Amino acid sequence: MKEKKRFICQQCGAVLPKWMGKCPECNSWNSIVEEMIVSPAGSTHRTYKQPVSLNDIVYSEEERILTSIGELDRVLGGGIVPGSLILVGGDPGIGKSTLMLQICGNLSKNRKVLYISGEESEKQIKLRADRLGIKNGTMYIMAENNMDEIEAVISEIKPDIAIIDSIQTVYFPQISSGPGSVSQIREATVKCLRLAKETGSAIFIVGHVTKEGSLAGPKLLEHMVDCVLYFEGERYYSYRLLRAVKNRFGSTNEIGIFEMRDKGLAEVDSPSKYLLSGKPNGTPGSAVVCILEGTRPLLVEVQALVSKSG
Template sequence: MKEKKRFICQQCGAVTPKWMGRCPECDSWNSIVEEKVLPVEKVSGVYKSPLNLKDIIYSEDERILTSIDELDRVLGGGIVPGSLVLVGGDPGIGKSTLMLQICGNLSKKTSVLYVSGEESEKQIKLRADRLGIKDGALYILAENDMNIIEMAIKELRPDVAIIDSIQTVYFPELSSGPGSVSQIREATVKCLRIAKETGSAIFIIGHVTKEGSLAGPKLLEHMVDSVLYFEGERYHSYRLLRSVKNRFGSTNEIGIFEMRDKGLVEVSSPSKYLLSGKPKDTAGSAVVCVLEGTRPLLVEVQALVSRSGFNLPRRQTSGIDYNRAALLIAVLEKKLGFMLAQEDIFINVAGGIKIEEPGADLAVELAVASSFKNRPVMEDTVIIGEVGLAGEVRAVSHVEKRVQEAAKLGFSKAIIPYENAIDMQKSPKIKIEGIKNVKEAVEIGLK
């Protein structure tokens, strides 16, 4: 029988009839590799009768709590039995440390299996000792063969199993090496089937590419029940665990941790930390309350406007989209007459937080205006609002929750969109200023 071959893109998983320099699906170069096609044995399945929805019994009490409140919030209230969760993040960010801490907490009341394809049993033991994990029903397996991992899970039947990482696991039957599209896809499918058959919740750790996306085909994210991203700078002590997909809870929830010598520690009041060290009576600093999932966070937006010594001034941002910042700078130039064409402008979000929502637009405008005019923003003032190209300030969602968070931390004034101010109930703890455009915000917000 003639051996069949196929060509697969290692970026998107597309199959082509012949080798090509560029993938026709994702346009990536030199990503198509040749793989052998192995004959698939036909297995007759067992017929399962459909169930009426009213006959299916489920309770939220079935969720497994990890004793890490930040993680339980991101998961939607705990681990769902039989679920498959993908955890991604940059190398050295703390994925393995967090997973081992989960094992240590869960092993006190349930059985846990930690499978590592990257470390030996002794190396894991060394890390567990550093984290203070000693007792409990925690089992360690250093293995790469997916068939052996499957047998171990079916024999032990743990409540939770963790595979670190999916890129190191392989099937001997496949000709491609570990980390290839075929190996990752087949290993994930196998993990999904094991989770549904045994009822064990399985966490798989995935590496990310230099672009920040999970390595392997995009199909990987569609197959799992939840996708968690571990974010943060390696040289910052704080880490963000973000949910980008969750079939059992809210998406875009975040949990905040601090990396210490004894592992990751929950941050109970992230807003208080993010504002620590904020300078007083200093131009170029503004505070905004952004919404991450259902959680309001107060963060500091900093701007530095300085006369440029070059013909082409620099524009640099950290923590905020560069194109969005350029748009907001153009609004200041056009609508307020600020001469920024010959100014270097640097914008930074303190604490390593990345802001994506438009509710921070007004704070960026006031921070830049404050630095340009060398006039500080009013003390104890939080600024919330989306800015349009006409210079108008548009309403944002959940403004009451944002203002309440600011009031809890001692802020006395909130500059918010006029439409939000009309609909919002008066708060005795904080003064509300409703503004219609950026010009009004600059006049009210700067000293």
């Protein structure tokens, strides 16, 4: 085994040859930490995967997996692509885990689904599933943080959909840094990407965004995954926006609108009705304009305040 030492910025993931007080890449102070990487010695014998002719690859749009959540399928470009790696980011408490569990509940009726949680126990997930009215079909629950164990289970079960909630809690025993560090998150994401391509399972990874920056956020991982979804909205308001900032299999102009209710997230069928709900009637300075978000027209109110000047 070989030990390597390196210095990594916890904000942007830059690798530096020595410790510095200020990161030269993102200009953040006191964000560089020392990490020990233990890697096995290289082998002299290597096997290579044979390339495949482009004409021999057969694919059809019917292979996409529909989640029965129209707003999510719209943002994904028509459903989930098998073998893809999807990152779902957002502030803590915004509803990411609720959306992931609802996806599992819909797809478990006719597909094999694996939900891996590093933050909750199996009983806690069962309690939340009962509150959302989810009946178990072919759905497996696993509470685990060790990426080696997660890899073994995904390789054995080979689910159609696998969800890891969240990527900040997953760790490799071979890496000395704690869960949530840049090295741990990067290695875990690379492992998930390889598993998705080899097994054909579509893998969702959930990433938290914190204001303190103590945990690496989804910005570090956007170049690795196939699709990046951001869940936005105020924690104390019921409406949520789901938008794609990167999508290799669809458009990034579509948005999904949800409302948080006691039974989980519900789709908003008529966003214009919600956007115009507080519009005053017959008031000067107020106008309604139609904007286009992807393929969806939205009616919004535009207000102009005018006052007399001397």
